[in-house]
Amino acid sequence: MSNEIPLLEIRGVKKDFFGNRVLNDINFTLKKGGILGLVGENGAGKSTLMKILFGMNVIRETGGYEGDILINGEEVNFLTPFDALEAGIGMVHQEFSLIPGFTATENILLNREPLKKNVLSEIFGDRLDKLDTSEMNRQSERAIGKMSVHIDAKMVISSMPVGHKQFTEIARELSKEQLKLLILDEPTAVLTEKEAAALLDSIRSMAAQGIAVIFITHRLHEILGVCDRVVVMRDGAVVRDALAKDADVQKITRWMVGRSVQSSREDVKIGPNKKTIMSIRKLWVDMPGEAVRNVDIDVVEGEILGIGGLAGQGKLGIPNGVMGLYHAGGTVEFDRQPIPLDSPRKCLDCSLAFVSEDRRGVGLLLDETLEWNIAFPAMQIQNKFLKKYFGGLISWRDEKAIREITKRYINELQIKCTSTKQKAKELSGGNQQKVCLAKAFALQPKFLFVSEPTRGIDVGAKSLVLSALRKFNRENGVTIMMISSELEELRMICDRIAIVSGGKIAGILPATESSESFGLLMVSQVI
Amino acid sequence: MDKTGNEATIGINTKFLEFIRGFGLPRFIIAGFLLILFIMAPFVGADFATQITNTINRFSWNAVMVLAMVPMVHSGCGLNFGLPLGIISGLLGATLSIEFGFTGATSFVMAAAIATPFALLLGGGYGWLLNKIKGGEMMIATYVGFSSVSLMCMMWLLLPYRSPTMVWGMAGKGLRTTISLEGFYDKVLANFLRINIGNLSIPVGSLLFFATLAFLMWSFLHTKTGTAMTAVGSNPVFARASGINVDKMRALSVLMSTWLSAIGILVYEQGFGFIQLYMGPFFMALPAVSAILIGGASVNKASIANVVIGTFLFQGLVTMTPTVMNSMIHMDMSEVIRVVVSNGMILYALTRKTEAKT
Secondary structure (H helix, E strand, O other), X not given: OXXXXXXXXXXXXXXXXXXXXXXXXXXXXXXXXXXXXXXEOOOOOHHHHHHHHOOOHHHHHOOOOEEEEEEOOEEEOOOOHHHHHHOOEEEEOOOOOOOOOOEHHHHHOOOOOOEEOOHHHHHHOHHHOXXXXXXHHHHHHHHHHOOOOOOOOOOEHHHOOHHHHHHHHHHHHHOOOOOOEEEEEOOOOOOOHHHHHHHHHHHHHHHHOOOEEEEEOOOHXXXXXXXXXXXXXXXXXXXXXXXXXXXXXXHHHHHXXXXXXXXXXXXXXXXXXOOEEEEEEEEEEOOOOOOEEEEEEEEEOOOEEEEEOOOOOOOOHHHHHHOOOOOEEEEEEEOOEEOOOOOHHHHHHOOEEEEOOOHHHHHOOOOOEHHHHHHHHHHHHHOOOEEEXXXXXXXXXXXXXXXXXXXXXXXXXXXXXXXXXXXXXXXXXXXXXXXXXXXXXXXXXXXXXXXXXXXXXXXXXXXXXXXXXXXXXXXHOOEEEEEOOOHHHHHHHOOEEEEEEOOEEEEEEEOOOOHHHHHHHHOOOOO | OHHHHHXXXXXXXXXXXXXXXXXXXXXXXXXXXXXXXXHHOOOOOOOHHHHHHHHHHHHHHHHHHHHOHHHHHHOOOOOOOOHHHHHHHHHHHHHHHHHOOOOHHHHHHHHHXXXXXXXXXXXXXXXXXXXXXXXXXXXXXXXXXXXXXXHHHHHHHHOOOOOOOOEOOOOOOOEOOEEEOOOOOOOOOXXXXXXXEOOEEEOHHHHHHHHHHHHHHHHHHOEHHHHHXXXXXXXXXXXXXXXOOHHHHHHHHHHHHHXXXXXXXXXXXXXXXXXXXXXXXXXXXXXXXXXHHHOXXXXXXXXXXXXXXXXXXXXXXXXXXXXXXXXXXXXOOHHHHHHHHHHHHHHHHHHHHHHHHO
């Protein structure tokens, strides 16, 4: 078999975004009818690799990639997703791209409908051809038949359960006669257990018909159940390419997170007699994509508590729920005082502060100056930077005090800008993040939530942000809850790390524990 | 040498383009057009001083209504196409003040006083409505304005006004379409401290009144509440995360805008000398909207300077075109140009809105 030309060969693929290397020398092959499981932490480079394979525009706009992709032994370079479709690659994305008011059949064959000639089209051209409905039904039935589940081809998408929408997407790819390789990006994330099992069955039957499948998921047992091979990626490189029968959940986890285990840090401090400053009980948060189901956690005064976990498991929901940005329920006590949920103002009044993961959407006034961005919450919540006239009847903005505080934080956090009056949208991502921190610091909170503080910023800014947080914690005694997808980052600066899985706390470990034990917690209750 | 010459031209070209971009192309064209009109005026036999007087006069009539655009732009509710709603409050104040028998300057003060509760009431309801339909404010505002005008068309006939200066002569009931303000508050502001030099006449009182309101607005935008309002317009999610009650700020801005337009129509009437009822308010919103846009405001940013510059440019255009163009081509072009400019400006601003967002 070794002399058979593989269907897909990826050879030495490299990619960087603005000097930031995200893929480093990726090599693997996939033969006809093979099922390959692709796993890795968030940010390991899986989606970038798939984007390259599918010819997404973003790759070309950022300078293309290095290395070769071969299909049936021939080198290809897709300029658009249409080229990739032409070459027989199909992709099912995590988000549905279906028209809600159309039936499954119409969606499956959209823009590829079989046509019938009629009188008008003979005169006015092909655009007036009639749809051949009976042929359409036959084709969609055949595509659905390739899967081992049955969905109603005549049902409109909007009235389908979410699992059937997913199957419709897959059927659309299967209906393309030239399909050779199907990429499934976390297809089971939205499915119930039964539906997921059915999907795995259909993957097997597709493979039996000679279609190769790349299956991306966080549910490792599914990989083990259906794939022939597992490719594990970490930090933009393939760290392991193993046969599925040689792997188990623990091994894969270790490959995913296991870096060179760092020597135990000495500065981790969890005093046994420290008091609990915040206790969260039975918290649920209705945050789309990051739902929190039932979280109980106690935060010790003066610590940095890390919250880790895979994307979509609910770690982001915790700070957003407590701070009242998404609808939430349960009880939160801070300093023995109950904190009302669903009210950002009350939280801020209790000296809590929040640096949101959505910098541009929630964190910044993009069209305003740095001065406004940094001083605004402190001005509104604590009446700082205001001059009072007429016995407090009029509170006037104190431009001078605002400039002073902005200058101070620009120096302290090394924010690169032309002046304090520069617009926030003109800064780079890393500097914007520093502005978000400055905004929170200016509130002088007792407790700070920091959500994904290093997402999408370069290495230099990253270490500066982390050390600023650490300094803020150690010198001012501010308790920090830091949420991050990057486990290593949490292990670098936190005292304890809680792992969220399936909307619940899967466990809390000291930061000095091995990566492996965190990895196991991450996948323990994935839903 | 040729090369350096080329480079110099390129340098000047880019500088010129940058200047235009900063100043705004439409504003540049309109300012240039107005300048040409001013230069041509003496040649076609129009008296320069009279032209200036007319322009300043029209500025003083309209400026307050343009100022009424500012709060809603700041809070992110967009341009107040619902201006007629505030104007109706002003008209109710004006007619009731006359009905109750006030005359002279007192009638102006009473008109403003009576208009205020109406403006607060209507503005409150309008603000509540706009909070229900975030994202579609400007479209809804347009229809609120239009439908309120139509409703009032019936009300002006039905309301039991009795004052003989206002009702139809034959029937003795129902208000007339145009009511003269002679003996009431005709030119009360304009004649206060009026300066007359030859043909030049400056309505200092009206300008001072506008300046006072503009100063109050400028001050408000520098207070804590004003800052919060601007932040709500800039990024409502940021404002909410900073503990601001977004709906309250928006409602406040609508109230302010409605009240200012009520006062604005009273200032307009005292300068014009007549109250125009029925379809009168219908055509008030577009000139005010386009004036502030010509002044350089966008759908979510506006300053007092935008109000002053925009009102001057727009009203200057409206005043100058009839005299200059008509004597040149013997045809009434002014209305055509006014309509083209005002609607074109709004169209331009709305296309720019999406551009600013990305």
